[in-house]
Amino acid sequence: MEKEELMITAKQALLELNDEEAEHLSEECATMLEYMKQMDEAEVEELEPTTYALSDGIRLREDIPEKNTELRDSLLKRAGEIEGTSFKIPKVLP
Amino acid sequence: MNEFLKEQAAWKQLLSENSTRRSYQQALVKADTQFHALLETDVEKGALMAAASQETGKLGGIPFTVKDNIAVNGFQFTCGSKMLEGLISPFTATSVQRLTDAGAVPVAKSNLDEFGMGSSTENSAFSITRNPWNTDMVPGGSSGGAAASVASGMVPFALGSDTGGSVRQPAAFCGVYGLKPTYGRISRYGLAAYASSMESVGILSDDLGLMRSVFQTVQGKDVHDQSSIDCRDYEYENEKPLTIAVFRELEGTEPEIERGYRTAIEAVRSLGWNVKEIQLPSLAFSVPSFYTIAMAEASANLARYTGVRYGYRAEGASNQEEMVRKTREEAFGAEVKLRILLGTYVLRSGFQDQYYLKAQKIRTKIRRELERLFQEVQAVLTPVFPVMPYASGAGLTSMQQKIADRYTITANLTGIPALSFPACVENGLPVGMQLMGPACAEHLLFSAVQKLSDALPAVQLPKVITPQEVLNG
Numbered sequence: 001m002e003k004e005e006l007m008i009t010a011k012q013a014l015l016e017l018n019d020e021e022a023e024h025l026s027e028e029c030a031t032m033l034e035y036m037k038q039m040d041e042a043e044v045e046e047l048e049p050t051t052y053a054l055s056d057g058i059r060l061r062e063d064i065p066e067k068n069t070e071l072r073d074s075l076l077k078r079a080g081e082i083e084g085t086s087f088k089i090p091k092v093l094p
Numbered sequence: 095m096n097e098f099l100k101e102q103a104a105w106k107q108l109l110s111e112n113s114t115r116r117s118y119q120q121a122l123v124k125a126d127t128q129f130h131a132l133l134e135t136d137v138e139k140g141a142l143m144a145a146a147s148q149e150t151g152k153l154g155g156i157p158f159t160v161k162d163n164i165a166v167n168g169f170q171f172t173c174g175s176k177m178l179e180g181l182i183s184p185f186t187a188t189s190v191q192r193l194t195d196a197g198a199v200p201v202a203k204s205n206l207d208e209f210g211m212g213s214s215t216e217n218s219a220f221s222i223t224r225n226p227w228n229t230d231m232v233p234g235g236s237s238g239g240a241a242a243s244v245a246s247g248m249v250p251f252a253l254g255s256d257t258g259g260s261v262r263q264p265a266a267f268c269g270v271y272g273l274k275p276t277y278g279r280i281s282r283y284g285l286a287a288y289a290s291s292m293e294s295v296g297i298l299s300d301d302l303g304l305m306r307s308v309f310q311t312v313q314g315k316d317v318h319d320q321s322s323i324d325c326r327d328y329e330y331e332n333e334k335p336l337t338i339a340v341f342r343e344l345e346g347t348e349p350e351i352e353r354g355y356r357t358a359i360e361a362v363r364s365l366g367w368n369v370k371e372i373q374l375p376s377l378a379f380s381v382p383s384f385y386t387i388a389m390a391e392a393s394a395n396l397a398r399y400t401g402v403r404y405g406y407r408a409e410g411a412s413n414q415e416e417m418v419r420k421t422r423e424e425a426f427g428a429e430v431k432l433r434i435l436l437g438t439y440v441l442r443s444g445f446q447d448q449y450y451l452k453a454q455k456i457r458t459k460i461r462r463e464l465e466r467l468f469q470e471v472q473a474v475l476t477p478v479f480p481v482m483p484y485a486s487g488a489g490l491t492s493m494q495q496k497i498a499d500r501y502t503i504t505a506n507l508t509g510i511p512a513l514s515f516p517a518c519v520e521n522g523l524p525v526g527m528q529l530m531g532p533a534c535a536e537h538l539l540f541s542a543v544q545k546l547s548d549a550l551p552a553v554q555l556p557k558v559i560t561p562q563e564v565l566n567g
Contacts, residue, residue, distance in 0.1 A: 005439075006435065009435050009442065010435060012438050013393060013422075013434050013435055014397070014400070014415070014418050015422050016423035017431075021428075021431070024428075025431060025435060028492065029432065029435055029436055031493055032432075032436055032493065035381075035493070036382040036385070038378070038382050039382050039386070039452045039453060039456060040452075042379045042383075042455075042459065044455035045455075047459055049454030049455050049458060050454050050455075050457040050461055052291045052509075053461065053506075053508050054276065054277045054323065054509040054533055061317070071184060071185075075184060078184070078403070078404040078405075079402070080402070080404075087403055089402055089414045089417065090413050090414050090417050091413050091414065092414045093413065
């Protein structure tokens with residue numbers, strides 16, 4: 001993968017890459033993409049794609065709200081930074 | 095009382111009292127200094143969870159390890175990643191809950207390749223797990239900690255997860271049995287998602303009877319997992335000789351594995367079963383198709399790790415996006431980054447049809463080929479991995495590891511069950527084979543593999559712990 005393509009992809013994936021990493025990953029990605037090209041030889045045009053191997057179809061359930069403050073508090077405890085019952089993050093706009 | 099029942103009774107006795115539980119805890123910690131299979135060991139905490147059930151049935155008082163990408167309330171939940179270092183799970187996976195409800199005792203979380211991505215358990219952020227048969231060798235992966243915990247005798251069974259062979263391959267490298275069930279048959283609730291459409295919670299054990307009991311306990315539909323299913327068992331005539339499909343030739347497979355395969359085929363014949371030589375042309379595309387789908391799903395599933403709600407958070411970022419990018423840069427390992435990047439790339443507009451859609455169509459082709467095959471045979475016999483356990487730090491490259499998944503990934507792409515078993519020992523290391531069956535044919539696989547194991551040479555595990563020895567001090 002060209003370095004420019006890699007950096008566009010990394011931006012979309014929200015991954016920061018340093019120069020050394022970018023060089024290494026660019027080579028690894030290129031090798032893998034080259035390998036994936038083998039799929040070009042498969043004759044599959046008329047086939048439907050399989051998204052799940054086995055599926056029972058879509059199942060629906062009632063949407064019933066549950067109040068579990070113990071779980072809420074327990075989850076909040078695991079956050080890097082909170083304020084009240086909100087997750088605190090650096091400012092969103094640069 | 096046979097040896098197996100004696101051992102079961104000893105495990106139950108070991109877990110029944112504070113003093114013997116303490117001895118067991120010490121024995122586990124000591125044994126693990128050799129293997130680095132466990133990331134957290136807490137027999138007492140596990141015993142408290144199981145105590146609530148009062149269940150004294152088959153699994154009552156039987157200890158097990160849980161791969162550290164499966165949630166157990168109060169235990170750590172790291173997925174082998176710096177991203178989740180120190181995270182304590184606030185809930186329990188359905189598979190674990192059903193076992194503790196039956197009285198089984200989760201005693202430790204086991205090591206894995208980060209988020210299940212790897213075949214050697216060298217890609218963990220915390221330790222490199224060693225193979226109990228020879229500690230210079232890798233135990234396989236990604237459930238390498240689970241396999242080593244069973245092979246070394248620490249526990250009689252373990253829960254792992256299998257996305258492309260991650261239960262069966264380490265089971266093969268460590269000489270134990272490994273089950274990847276039919277997709278959806280064991281709930282994935284509480285399993286950290288990597289490639290959701292292909293992965294399953296799986297079971298490792300040195301005893302097929304115990305594995306069967308564990309499977310019966312954990313399987314079945316779960317309201318917490320939309321993809322979980324209740325299966326009607328695949329029907330076959332138990333008294334009639336089975337017909338087993340085998341490959342005439344194995345390409346790029348080490349001679350020891352080739353010999354193990356021939357040994358297993360001989361065992362099939364010795365049981366009076368029929369052997370049908372086959373070719374599956376579309377398997378040539380299985381590895382690129384599997385990795386395209388797995389990486390695409392991984393890139394979406396791992397997008398949740400941002401440092402906002404839990405886990406690692408990078409310091410010093412001036413805005414939210416920078417914080418997320420730096421968090422992911424600092425906390426993900428190289429293999430995880432590679433898979434996220436490739437997954438993002440194959441889903442990018444302009445490339446989707448070329449990679450992702452094509453891979454899904456190949457998946458259909460492989461599925462249909464197998465459906466046709468299962469009209470004529472009841473199971474397919476293949477090696478688990480084309481190479482023997484290799485030396486830690488000097489083995490296969492990341493690319494070679496992926497290509498070597500070619501025998502195992504078929505079951506993940508198509509959702510069918512597969513059971514790996516030790517076929518023989520070559521140069522002091524175990525050689526693993528697998529039987530793949532039609533959907534919901536786990537009971538056929540258990541029965542067939544039991545008969546095959548009886549016909550094959552016995553494999554003696556290098557156990558360093560037995561419950562009797564711990565009880566006797």
